[in-house]
Amino acid sequence: MTLVSLMTSSDLSNTQLAPLDRAKQLAATLLSERSEASGALVARQLHEVLGALDAAGRHGFQRYLATEFQPDRAALRGAAERYLADGTAEAAAALARAADPPRQELLRRINMALGGTGALIAMRSEIASCLRGEPVLKLLDADLKHLFASWFNRGFLELRRIDWQTPAAVLEKLIAYEAVHEIKGWDDLRRRLAPDRRCFAFFHPALPGEPLIFVEVALVQGLATAMPPLLSRETDEDTARAQAARADTAIFYSISNCQDGLRGISFGNLLIKQVVEELKAEFPQLTRFSTLSPIPGFRRWLGQRLAKGGDPDAALLPQLESDGWWNDPTQSEKLRAPLLRLCARYLTRQPSIRIDPVARFHLGNGARLERINWLGDSSPRGIQESFGIMVNYLYDRESIEDNHKAFVRGTIVRSPDVDALLQA
Structure with missing residues (x-):
């Protein structure tokens, strides 16, 4: 030396x-x-x-x-x-x-x-x-x-609920670090911390005011299939409390890593599982825990596939390149069935292949591919990444370990609804 x-x-x-x-x-x-x-x-x-x-x-x-x-x-x-x-x-x-x-x-x-x-x-x-x-x-x-x-192992991590009483310095960091659905200022943040919403973050003693990762949750009835209702800012607090009391489903709609220097250090799996336990304790009536997730790799994969030529779905390309097709009911309805079928194929490929990173995260953590939702996110980012399609990954507490083992063996555990899309 x-x-x-x-x-x-x-x-x-x-x-x-x-x-x-x-x-x-x-x-x-x-x-x-x-x-x-x-x-x-x-x-x-x-x-x-x-x-x-x-x-x-x-x-x-x-x-x-x-x-x-x-x-x-x-x-x-x-x-x-x-x-x-x-x-x-x-x-x-x-x-x-x-x-x-x-x-x-x-x-x-x-x-x-x-x-x-x-x-x-x-x-x-x-x-x-x-x-x-x-x-x-x-x-x-x-x-x-x-x-x-x-x-940064689990023994040092502290789970905290983030609410409107959390110090402003931490709330500002949530606005800055949100990586999935932009928080458009304080009013938007307040809605995401309303009584029918929950936000949890991991902290570490060495970084007391710095969240490491946080998750945003919506308490709803039934599986949420689109983002706009979850991001709505119209609900007053009394109505939101009533909605939380009636909720049977917790939707994890955004998970954001905050520290780029900790890339590769896994917090998300621990966070989701611990938040499920926290929510179940606070809201015993909850029966489902699911995500509403983006599919960031789908559009790129489909573009590469169709550009090779000879694919029977290649005729979709001109339609997908037309501006604003998702706002035209006639055009979008023609594209609905083929795009959902292709998305199902993309998400059920062998895990050994380079699959969608969000899918790999949730499926690897033991979730089930539950539902593929048409135009769940028609924001510019949603259209750019996946033609607006979103996915529900279902976390069933009784089958998480079996699902994880199946994923490791190369099997994507999925619902009958997804199987039906594959056979369409």
């Missing part, structure tokens, strides 16, 4: 170095520290220096982390040879220690500084756009993901 010369504690106040060089020396010093108190001091100073770097400086520091803090090759080779020679558990543990890059320990120590966790999340978010062009950064990305998987 090649490191720049280490600094003593008295050198840490040295401001003669260029900011990037000072950050590098502080990092090397931090890794060498044996005292927890001294390490915390160095971590805090490093955090301050990194916060003052410009984009080029941060990128230089990220490359430094990725390239300089590798496992000791001689020690790793020796540990591997010992393991191959005797194969004992002790030799395996020694090999694992030798393979653990010093970079991971350095990242753990950087995390000792106040705000260190948020800074590391921001670092991973920033390097995401560089991974393809600079493969060496994948080492740093992998180490950060590995550490986050431990730091």
Whole structure:
């Protein structure tokens, strides 16, 4: 491992170095520290220096982390040879220690500084756009993901209900982070937090005011098949309370990840299952828990399929390219049956194929493909992604595990309604 010369504690106040060089020396010093108190001091100073770097400086520091803090090759080779020679558990543990890059320990120590966790999340978010062009950064990305998987496990997550009494700073973040159905200001947000709506989010002690992921829920009667009624802002609070009391179905209509630096760390499965339990406790009359979900990959898949030529459905292309066909009842009715059939085929392809990401998430979590809804979302985004079609994925508490196992084996569990579309 090649490191720049280490600094003593008295050198840490040295401001003669260029900011990037000072950050590098502080990092090397931090890794060498044996005292927890001294390490915390160095971590805090490093955090301050990194916060003052410009984009080029941060990128230089990220490359430094990725390239300089590798496992000791001689020690790793020796540990591997010992393991191959005797194969004992002790030799395996020694090999694992030798393979653990010093970079991971350095990242753990950087995390000792106040705000260190948020800074590391921001670092991973920033390097995401560089991974393809600079493969060496994948080492740093992998180490950060590995550490986050431990730091953000279920034992550290706190589920909170978000309502109109939640601090405004958190509510502002919901407006900013909503990734599925845009929240158009405070009035729109207030409707989504009405008595017949629920919003829950996961938080972490290291990021107390930052939601990690949140879900929006509508309490309704029967399966919701379209977004406009769910996003309506006309209902007064008394009517909304009465609707919540009559509801037999909870519709999960938006799930938004808030921290790009935590991509690949799974929260959604835990969130849905825990929210189901919370809702069931508050509203014992609820009998169904379902999503109303987008199909972000459908239009792209269908366009590629029909563009190949020779497909009997290729005649649909000119009609689908005509502007505003979804607002013309005559045109849209002609397209309804073939598009629903094709969407059913798209959603029931083998899981080993690159299937729709939202479908993979819900089906992999044990939901059932319940219903495909015509023009459930005719917003510009809905038309662009899936010709306005939306899906209900049903979470049946009694069959979630069986459905998940079937998905792993390559079977898409679906309702008779979806089967009927496939045979149309």
